[in-house]
Amino acid sequence: MRAHPLPSSFDSASVVPVFAYGAALGEWVSVLGEEHVIDDSAVLSGAGAATFHTTASVKAILRPGTREEVQEVVRIANRHRVPIYPFSSGKNWGYGSRAPVQTGVLVDLGRLNRIVDFDEDLAYVTVEPGVTQRQLYEFLQARQSRLWMDATGASPDCSIIGNTLERGFGHTPMGDHCANACGLEVVLPTGEIIETGFSRFGGATTAAIGRWGVGPSLDGLFSQSSLGIVTRMSLWLMPAPEAFQAFFFSCKDPAGLPAIIDSLRPLRMNGTLRSISHIGNDYKVVSAAGQYPWDDMRHETPLGREAMARVRKKLGIGTWNGSGGLYGTRAQVREARRQVRRALKGKVDRLQFVDDRLLALMARFATPFRLLTGWDIKRTLKVIAPVYNLLKGVPTSETMASTYWRKKTPPSARPDPDRDGCGLLWCSPVVPNTGAHVAAVTQLASDVLLTNGFEPQISLSLATERTVICVITISYDRAVPGQDEQALACYRVLTEQLLARGYPPYRLNVGSMEYLARDAQEYASALRALKKTLDPRGILAPGRYDAAPTSAAEPSASAFLKAGTG
């Protein structure tokens, strides 16, 4: 921080009383040092930018380096009633990136980036919030560990704790991140530290592996939450299987999806498919392979159903395109392959099993193969390689390019959708794992998006035996006037319709927290009571998954800030 803190810009939502947090900034500087309190206006404005329009602005960024500094940051925020919004890596793409819900100060936890414990036999690792997917991957490689991590597609720079607490998911048998983590160290909004589960017992040998502990389990309170800052977490890894195969399938018939879902569910239920299979529609696959076909479409949007049918044919992809992994001994994988083949028989147009050897072979003989079969393997490889890697828990940066779908310039070498004005809103209902439900939701989403001028990019993740997480992407170019408003309006219409039909989302964006406890007054009250207890001054990420009324009835830090303006 240079000299005196002077906010560079005022947002329309709240005029921040400089005098109210000036003192707080001074105290933060004395604790963290000037270099770790950032008030450069360009940096702040960049930090507040998401992939859609947000209203709150960032007044400073604090970069504590230790748990104790996090505690001090929180205590100072309490004394001055200044809202703070912690983030780990800020790769909360499509849901708000680093942007706060209300105007306040960001707390960047990236400097807490130690891997503090690791056990090869018990297959776990204990990390701080700054530890990224890449860091863990490289750590395991360097140790020649035989353990695999799970990876999400968000980018190698994505924080593991951040993604887990947002309930992100990946592709391996450890893909339900929240279900494979425990032993949280949490700085409460008042500055005390607690450890959850068995980790609260000094020297507990089960701190990193026993999920429930004894007594009420508090872990759930701190995911998708503003009730504490998680400064340490243990997560579980999987031993590399003796054998691994990926499978890829495609189905041309738009009406073919329900039969596929109903065929895969029994395999998910009986343990044959132990990981999270993903199915993407044509729009999803096309956006992964390149940008909007501006020329072919004569610069008109959206890409309608007929146009997509042409693209589909040209690229040789299906309306529905799936992937999954088979993990186990050689015999287990052989049997799983038999099961998958039998289940999908007659329901898909192409089913391909791929392993390391075949992948190498395909790359080598792509051209002659195409001459023989007509199948353009190179294009296929480009699309499947990142997925194949993710199925093995290898982080990839390939997925980021798809956020540039509607841009008229190509993705930069180091893609950054926040910086580059990529419009991206994710609406992500959870859907029962049956063909009928999945068909209903995908149909609804397609209709709403096309009607509102967007391509319905849809991915279906068979997240658990019983549920499918349907991620509907609203992709646009923020540089086009009016698109921000149009996208948000579309998001709202879609969310409302999904709620009305019984499909609430698994995750919300920073601008849509009002859906948290829709029509559940007593639940909202209970959540607010818990918030009030743990965060009496309402300084920790107010508005974030806390069921606070939109027009604050109860006094909170942000209300105080507003009241404080002269």
Next chain:
Amino acid sequence: MRAHPLPSSFDSASVVPVFAYGAALGEWVSVLGEEHVIDDSAVLSGAGAATFHTTASVKAILRPGTREEVQEVVRIANRHRVPIYPFSSGKNWGYGSRAPVQTGVLVDLGRLNRIVDFDEDLAYVTVEPGVTQRQLYEFLQARQSRLWMDATGASPDCSIIGNTLERGFGHTPMGDHCANACGLEVVLPTGEIIETGFSRFGGATTAAIGRWGVGPSLDGLFSQSSLGIVTRMSLWLMPAPEAFQAFFFSCKDPAGLPAIIDSLRPLRMNGTLRSISHIGNDYKVVSAAGQYPWDDMRHETPLGREAMARVRKKLGIGTWNGSGGLYGTRAQVREARRQVRRALKGKVDRLQFVDDRLLALMARFATPFRLLTGWDIKRTLKVIAPVYNLLKGVPTSETMASTYWRKKTPPSARPDPDRDGCGLLWCSPVVPNTGAHVAAVTQLASDVLLTNGFEPQISLSLATERTVICVITISYDRAVPGQDEQALACYRVLTEQLLARGYPPYRLNVGSMEYLARDAQEYASALRALKKTLDPRGILAPGRYDAAPTSAAEPSASAFLKAGTG
């Protein structure tokens, strides 16, 4: 209830002010009707009896029949500040049965016994707290469902919700009950009702299947808890596998355990063993097969190591005796069998795979088989049949007889350890799933129990990939003077030593709640703050997993009751 409430006995711990809850009883009668407010002294004294010495007494039993009546019961308790202790079926054997932590009123939820939802495709069922294992089993049978439930050994009359909330576990792939349940309906201590996860959204199609919901997950707050009364829960079932086999093994060498654990862990980790395998020591198996050998031991206790070696030889059992289940397609089970055989080769003395056909055959040809091989199949069958059933999710009442181990009269036809003075205390540390840790804990437990005059009955449940729940049984005869004290003293010594070595328990008994947050002051404060928020008058099961100081520093219902005595 007859006439005016007059407590029949006073316990030493607290003198209950009759006038304070007389009014409450009157109101409860007006809400529930006389037949559902029980104050018969014999019934109350029976309801307060556990399988070990408890200090609190039961002043009345309330039997609400609906969720609304539960709410009324709670509101009345609040108005009069009377502590209420809900139970579902009260089969919390070894941890306190129905007995309250402090003197108060029991709330029997047994009349809420509806199965309110069921889905064959998505494999779930939604139940009320009175629904027992037997009831669900018969429900599935009657529907000719192809779904299997998980069952715990506690008895067919055990409540499913009760067991799940106490974090009980079973033997199938759905054996971690808490991990396979969601969508709680909870009457809060102030009488409001909330629904957790997606069930708070009206008409959510994912209410019974989506574990996390959106926003902070509250489910964990209500297990091993005094923060709410769960009146509805959904739990997941598994499709009956195409093939099933059980396996049983035994190992004579007392030092053979670590190698077995280290051989099974990789199979648990790689998905070959998808369910909870159990290993019992010799004492555990012997107590399951019959009562203490009083005559052989000339009425002396305990059964020392040398004596046990003789019994072991005579019965042909191992020092360590294990069981597990293989579930899947025929090919998957065949491969799992191959894996188990290879893993245990050279580490066990006997390994037997059993399926329905073999079991029938064994029963038929037991006698000739014994002549040929010397193996007493009938005795084996008696021990393995209940385990075999549990591995298929079939509840059994066979396990109850073992609680009569030290009694001098045989188990009654309808065993009831509370009524019959069976001494039973369970100390249940969670242990990392490695040979070294498991060996350390079993050695420690054996030493402590034998030194204190008890047989170390030990079971090891490979509860998750990374943890083993070690249940150490202190079994005795409550009718023998001094044994109650001796058993509790032994329990305390054992728990202290386990804590000191880093092995906290997964579950506590009603008299040992002080271990909940040992040496974790900030954690205890946070828990107390949550309790105070949700239960401001401290009327719901005070002292139960709530980290309340033993000498109540904060005002609570029980403190009020004590203060209220003239």
